[in-house]
Amino acid sequence: MAAYLLALRLGRWGIAGYGATAFAVALLQAAGFYQVAGHTAAERQVFGRSMSLLAAQFTVLVPAPIRPDTVGGYVQWRAFGFFAIVFGVWALASAGSAARSDEERGIVPAILAAGKSRPALIASRVGAFATAAMIAALAAGAGLLVGVATGGESISAAATLGQAVALVALAVCCFALTLFIAQLTSARGGTTVAGVILLGLFLLNSLSRTFDGLVRWRWLSPFYYYDQSSPLVPGGRVDARATLTLFAIAAVVAVLAAVAFRFRDIGSPLFSLPVPHRPASYDVSVTPVWRVPVLRDLYDRRAALLVWAAGVAGLGVVSVALTKNIVEPLLAIPGLARYFAAFLNGNLFSSFFDYIWFGFAQLLLAGFAITQVARWTAEDSDGRLELILSNPVSRVRVVIERVVVLALGALIIAGVSGVAVAVEAHYQSIDLDRGRLAEASLLLVPFTLVFGTVGALLASRIPRATVGLLGAFAFASYILEQLGPIFKLPTWVDDLSAFKLYGQPLTTGVDQTGLVIMLAIVAAGLVASAIVMERRDVGA
Amino acid sequence: MAAAAIHTAGLSKDYGLGRGLFELDLQVVQQEVFGFLGPNGAGKSTTIRCLMGLIRPSAGSAHIFGLDCIRDYVAVKRKVGYVPGEMPQFGSLRGSEVVAYLGAMRGGADARAVHSLAERFSLDLSRRYREYSSGNKQKLGIVLAFMHRPPLLILDEPTAGLDPLNQREFYTLVREARDDGATVFLSSHILSEVERACDRVGIIRSGRLVNVADLDELHRIRFHRVEIEFAPDTDPPVPALRAAQGVEDVMVEDRLLTCTVRGSFEPLLDAIRGSTVTNLVSHEPSLEELFLEYYKEDAVKALSD
Numbered sequence: 001m002a003a004y005l006l007a008l009r010l011g012r013w014g015i016a017g018y019g020a021t022a023f024a025v026a027l028l029q030a031a032g033f034y035q036v037a038g039h040t041a042a043e044r045q046v047f048g049r050s051m052s053l054l055a056a057q058f059t060v061l062v063p064a065p066i067r068p069d070t071v072g073g074y075v076q077w078r079a080f081g082f083f084a085i086v087f088g089v090w091a092l093a094s095a096g097s098a099a100r101s102d103e104e105r106g107i108v109p110a111i112l113a114a115g116k117s118r119p120a121l122i123a124s125r126v127g128a129f130a131t132a133a134m135i136a137a138l139a140a141g142a143g144l145l146v147g148v149a150t151g152g153e154s155i156s157a158a159a160t161l162g163q164a165v166a167l168v169a170l171a172v173c174c175f176a177l178t179l180f181i182a183q184l185t186s187a188r189g190g191t192t193v194a195g196v197i198l199l200g201l202f203l204l205n206s207l208s209r210t211f212d213g214l215v216r217w218r219w220l221s222p223f224y225y226y227d228q229s230s231p232l233v234p235g236g237r238v239d240a241r242a243t244l245t246l247f248a249i250a251a252v253v254a255v256l257a258a259v260a261f262r263f264r265d266i267g268s269p270l271f272s273l274p275v276p277h278r279p280a281s282y283d284v285s286v287t288p289v290w291r292v293p294v295l296r297d298l299y300d301r302r303a304a305l306l307v308w309a310a311g312v313a314g315l316g317v318v319s320v321a322l323t324k325n326i327v328e329p330l331l332a333i334p335g336l337a338r339y340f341a342a343f344l345n346g347n348l349f350s351s352f353f354d355y356i357w358f359g360f361a362q363l364l365l366a367g368f369a370i371t372q373v374a375r376w377t378a379e380d381s382d383g384r385l386e387l388i389l390s391n392p393v394s395r396v397r398v399v400i401e402r403v404v405v406l407a408l409g410a411l412i413i414a415g416v417s418g419v420a421v422a423v424e425a426h427y428q429s430i431d432l433d434r435g436r437l438a439e440a441s442l443l444l445v446p447f448t449l450v451f452g453t454v455g456a457l458l459a460s461r462i463p464r465a466t467v468g469l470l471g472a473f474a475f476a477s478y479i480l481e482q483l484g485p486i487f488k489l490p491t492w493v494d495d496l497s498a499f500k501l502y503g504q505p506l507t508t509g510v511d512q513t514g515l516v517i518m519l520a521i522v523a524a525g526l527v528a529s530a531i532v533m534e535r536r537d538v539g540a
Numbered sequence: 541m542a543a544a545a546i547h548t549a550g551l552s553k554d555y556g557l558g559r560g561l562f563e564l565d566l567q568v569v570q571q572e573v574f575g576f577l578g579p580n581g582a583g584k585s586t587t588i589r590c591l592m593g594l595i596r597p598s599a600g601s602a603h604i605f606g607l608d609c610i611r612d613y614v615a616v617k618r619k620v621g622y623v624p625g626e627m628p629q630f631g632s633l634r635g636s637e638v639v640a641y642l643g644a645m646r647g648g649a650d651a652r653a654v655h656s657l658a659e660r661f662s663l664d665l666s667r668r669y670r671e672y673s674s675g676n677k678q679k680l681g682i683v684l685a686f687m688h689r690p691p692l693l694i695l696d697e698p699t700a701g702l703d704p705l706n707q708r709e710f711y712t713l714v715r716e717a718r719d720d721g722a723t724v725f726l727s728s729h730i731l732s733e734v735e736r737a738c739d740r741v742g743i744i745r746s747g748r749l750v751n752v753a754d755l756d757e758l759h760r761i762r763f764h765r766v767e768i769e770f771a772p773d774t775d776p777p778v779p780a781l782r783a784a785q786g787v788e789d790v791m792v793e794d795r796l797l798t799c800t801v802r803g804s805f806e807p808l809l810d811a812i813r814g815s816t817v818t819n820l821v822s823h824e825p826s827l828e829e830l831f832l833e834y835y836k837e838d839a840v841k842a843l844s845d
Contacts, residue, residue, distance in 0.1 A: 104670070281666035282658035283636060284649045290640035291648060300633070300641070383628030387684075390592055390622035391645035392614050537595035539624070 003116050007128030010102070011094060013468060015132045018090050021475060022083060022140035028479060029079040030147025032486045033071045044069040051077075059209040063227050071148055072155055072232035076163070083140060083167055084226055085202070087133060091174035092198055094132075096191030098125045099182030099257075109266055119258040126176060126254045133171040137164035144232070159231040162238035169246035170226040174198055176253040177222070183260035184270050222246055293397075297405045304371075309413045312364050313420035319357040320424040327352050349430055354506035358440055359482075361417065362499050365410060365448045366474040372406050373455030373470055377463040386539040395533045399460070403452055403526055410448035414441045432506070440505040446518040447502050453525025460532040474498070543606035545570045545692050545723035546591060550600030553586050561586045562747045563600065568725055568740075570691075573718050575734030576727040578744035584727040585625045587744070588696045591725070592622060604692060618646075621685035625696040625727075627677040635665035635672070635680055639687070646688050657683045660713070661706055674701040682710060686717065693717060695726040699733060711737045731762055732824055763802045765823040770795045771816035780811040787811065 008015075037047040048069025055065050055077060062081030067073030102108050111121055141160040148155045181197060182190030205221035208214035218224045225246045228239035264270040289299040298305065327349050379385045388398065418441030425432045451474060458466040480489070481499035494500050501518050503511035546568035553561045561583040568574040578584050589595045590602050593613030602609040604616045630638045635658075643649025658665050661679040672680065678701040685693055693714075699707045714724050714737050728734050734741050735758055743750045753761065770776050776797045781790050784807035790799040801808050801822075 278666070280662070280664035281636065282655045282663070283665060284643065284651050284654045285634065285636040285640040287637070287640065290637060291644040293644075296641055296644065379628075383624060383626055384630070386589075386594060386624055387622075387628050387642065388645070389594060390617060390620070390624070391642060392617040393645050394614050535596065537589075539589055539594050 002114075003111055003121055003124035004128050006107075006111070007098065007125050008131060010097075010107075011128065011132050014090060014094055015135050017468060017471065018086070018132075019136040019139040020472075021086070022136050023143035024475075024479065025082070026075060026079045026140040026143030027147040028143075028483055029075050030071055030144050031150045032483055033074045033147075034151035035486045035488070037069065037071075037074070048073075059206065063206075063209065066230055066233045066236065070234055071151060071153060072159070072234060072236070073230075075144055075147070076230055076232040076236070079140065079144070080163055080167065080232065083137075084170060084223055087136070087167055087171040088174045088198055088202065088223075090136075091129065091133070091171045092178050092191060092195055094129055095125075095175045095178035096182060096194065098129070099179050100190045103266060112266070118261045122179065122254060122258040122261055125179070126172065126250070129175045130168060130172045133168045133175075134164065137167040137171075140164065140167070155232065159236070159238075162231040163229065166226055166229040166231070166238055166243050166246075169243045169250070170222055173222040173225075173246045173250040173253075176250040176257065180253045180257035180260065183257055183264060186269055186272075222249060294401055294404050294408065297401065298408060301375075301405075301409070305409055305412060308368055308409070309416040312361065312413050313417040315360065315364070316357060316417040316421040317424040319353065319360065320421055320428055320430065323349065323353045323356060324428050324430060350432060350436075351504070351507045353425075353430075353432065354440070354504045357421065358444075358502070358504070358506060359499075361414075361444060362447060362502055363474075363478060365413065365444050366451050366478070366498075368410065368413060369406065369448045369451035369455060370467060370470050370474060372402075372409065372452065373459055374467045376402055376456070376459045377466045380459065380463040380538070383539060389538055396530045399456055399526065399530045399533050403449065403456060406452040407445055407449055410445045410452075411442075414444040414448075417441065436506050436509060439510050443502060443505050443510060443515065446515065446522060447498070449522045450498050450501070450518050450525075453522045453529060456529035457525050457532060460529045460536055543603070544568060545572070545605060546574075546725060547603045547606075548587075548591075548600065551587070551590055551597050551602050552599040553590060553595060554598045558746070560598070560747050561590065564744075564749055566742060566749065566752070568723060570723050571718055571721055572740060573714060573724040573726070573738045575738035575741040576725065576744065577729065577731060577734050577741050578727070579729055582729075582744045583747040584729075584744060585696055586747070588625075588694055588725075588727060591694060592620070593617075619691050621688065621690035621693045623678075623681040623685045623693075623695040623698045625700075627674075627681050630669035633669050635663065635667060635669060635676075638669055638680060639665065639683065642684055643687065649687055650689075653687045653689065654683060657686055657713075660709060675703060675706065678702055679706065682713070686713065689717075689720070689722070691722055693722055693724045693726075695724065697727055697729070699728070707733075731758070734758075735762070760803065763800050763825065764805075765825060766799050766801050766808065767819070767821045767823075768797045768799075768812065768817055769819040770797065771818050774816045777811055777815055781808070784808055784811040 037044050048067065051065060051068035051074070055062070055068070062077060062084075065073055065077035065081075068077055108121070112118065116124075138161075141157075141164045144160055145155065145157065177198065178191070178194035181194040185193045201221040202223050204214060205218050205223040205227065208218040208224075225239075225242035228242035230236035231238045260270045287299075290296045379388070385398070389395065418437060421441075422432070422434060422437055425437075451470065454473060455466060455470045458469055462469070477496075477498040477500075480494065480497040483489075484494040484497070484500075501511070501514040503514045505511070544567045546566065548564050548566045551561060551564040551566075559581075564583075564587060576584050576587065586595070590597050591604060591609055593609045593616060596610060605619055607616050607619075609616055633641065639649050639654055643654070654665075657663075658679075661682065663676060663679040663683060667676075669677070669680075678698070682698060685695065685698075699710055702710060714726070718724060724737075726734070726737065735755070738755075740752060740754050741758055742752045751757075768776070772795065774795070776792050776795065778790060778792055778797070781787050781797070781799060786802040786804065787808050788800045788802065790797065799808075805822075
């Protein structure tokens with residue numbers, strides 16, 4: 001019981017963050033439905049048909065909606081389809097931490113030394129995550145009920161509970177799979193390998209909606225079983241067999257994880273190759289990059305930068321292809337014009353690509369900024385900053401170097417993805433203004449720095465809460481920007497979003513006011529964080 | 541006259557609830573090895589972080605070679621080599637890369653000095669930091685602190701995690717550094733450790749400096765609990781032991797004798813010479829026991845005055 005409670009305590013910020021996100025997304029999607037779907041049955045039918053056509057282009061991410069003309073069907077598609085990804089990512093991160101990170105931090109050896117058996121430890125971790133996922137899933141359900149109530153309607157509480165249980169089944173299954181995979185790999189590689197496998201299983205299911213050849217294999221994917229339930233849709237139900245299958249997979253894989261954990265050494269994978277003997281070296285590294293400020297930090301995080309640049313560029317290329325597939329059919333649907341009028345301006349290709357890709361790229365770059373800020377706070381908490389500051393370097397220099405590294409990292413990512421998008425657009429015969437594409441890509445750098453300097457200020461003042469607060473700031477900004485047009489929020493409220501400052505540079509050119517505000521925020525954030533950093537205690 | 545290597549005046553850092561550091565007046569002269577002795581939580585690391593300019597004092601001042609530790613913290617670091625109380629994480633970086641990374645912040649690591657130090661402590665710099673044991677991490681901290689031959693070394697419990705052989709090597713290194721002109725300020729909670737390495741010792745307890753003692757005074761303060769087991773056909777020489785200088789609290793139970801020894805063991809060994817001893821165990825008291833004894837003496841002295 002103590003290990004279970006400890007696991008819950010270790011995951012309390014995850015529960016709070018994912019629970020709040022799930023609640024907010026479900027609430028806003030449900031409430032947003034009443035803003036965009038119309039009020040008469042005829043209006044909603046038109047809206048539903050439009051959404052079905054639109055959704056057909058996105059089946060690589062979420063399944064096609066059923067009855068999107070109803071609030072249940074719409075939220076099932078827009079929120080709970082998306083939650084499969086979100087809860088899968090949470091399960092991956094949480095299990096990776098439970099399996100190996102806590103081992104490196106000494107938590108696992110301490111628990112085992114207290115007399116807890118290894119299988120019992122695995123069971124407590126799985127149980128704690130199931131509880132955490134249930135709390136977050138119920139929060140999503142609560143958000144749905146409140147959102148539906150704002151429209152003067154109601155939805156079955158039993159159906160909402162059933163949807164929450166299906167979501168928990170998927171999350172626990174992903175958690176157990178990651179837990180098992182992490183027993184077989186190195187501590188560092190566990191989460192990455194499990195992430196690749198979960199992504200493969202996700203794509204196996206989602207691509208099987210398009211490619212018939214994959215249909216006979218999709219039973220391997222836990223996401224397939226989750227898709228079988230649609231209790232929020234009128235006449236829908238929880239597929240008990242599919243949900244039980246998910247729980248059964250989770251149980252079997254958790255047992256396998258416990259067995260693997262039982263037979264491996266703490267700190268080592270179950271199977272490892274012998275390390276060849278080599279003579280000891282007493283020499284300092286001669287790699288010249290370690291001697292150059294900024295460059296040494298970029299070099300230190302070269303693998304992560306490579307993954308970010310390749311990943312964002314890859315998603316940019318996919319977005320180009322998706323845009324073409326989406327826009328061409330849409331041009332033939334006049335009913336969608338009203339829906340898109342809220343978001344898009346000018347040329348439909350450019351506008352759509354601007355909206356889809358650069359909207360997503362902003363989110364990715366905000367995520368990149370948050371990961372870098374998380375690294376700064378980790379340097380603080382694990383004592384690395386203390387050791388850096390024991391050298392003759394000023395604190396202002398540390399802040400500036402961090403921000404410059406972030407700017408260069410963002411520049412690399414934005415530059416590579418911009419080039420990849422330009423090449424793919426040329427290949428797809430899509431006419432994108434290259435000058436504006438370059439401007440839009442480069443504009444991602446000050447945008448990233450907005451989050452970076454806000455993060456730098458938070459990291460200088462309250463390092464332990466920085467990542468949570470910055471994540472909440474990014475999420476609130478994104479939601480505000482996405483839902484502002486739907487809810488017809490006042491302009492000044494829209495302007496509070498950091499995403500609004502970016503504008504639509506591919507369609508309308510760089511918003512000079514937005515750029516000046518971004519640069520002002522960056523300058524003010526940099527100065528403020530330097531001042532706060534100079535005055536704060538380090539290592540206290 | 542040369543500035544003191546370390547000078548603090550009324551240095552305080554108040555964390556509330558009686559925790560922190562209070563009114564520390566301390567002077568460490570150049571080319572001295574100064575031990576800073578205190579139990580866990582006494583304020584040793586807080587003092588060191590104030591000296592390193594990592595935390596801002598609530599009151600008072602700290603100077604290193606005449607430079608203000610807060611205002612001139614960059615200039616101070618040029619003169620200081622530092623071992624933190626706990627080595628941080630450097631993940632997958634190799635030891636050689638950590639040295640290059642941090643050495644570059646001082647304008648580059650001295651390759652020969654690094655090689656010499658790493659070889660001396662048998663620290664394989666080609667291994668990844670996360671593969672290092674806690675002892676090896678501590679060795680890397682020592683390499684980083686000594687590699688640029690600083691005039692002042694500030695070392696926070698530098699032997700934590702080191703095996704006895706490497707501890708001995710470390711104290712040799714400290715003596716060599718002092719002989720080369722460096723000043724060393726090292727904290728510890730083990731009396732015998734500072735006694736072995738230091739010229740003077742500052743004793744801190746509950747955030748307040750209790751005493752600054754030289755080696756003679758340290759010898760007077762320290763004591764050992766001794767258990768002696770005599771052979772079955774041997775009577776313990778109790779009168780001789782009670783009469784021996786520095787031997788106190790003599791208790792006998794059957795063939796087992798316990799006593800307290802202050803200062804040298806010579807009088808004790810003289811007293812039991814000729815008796816057949818089957819076992820002799822000496823325990824060094826914890827710092828808390830030492831402090832209790834120390835304060836008891838102070839109280840007795842105050843009453844008798």
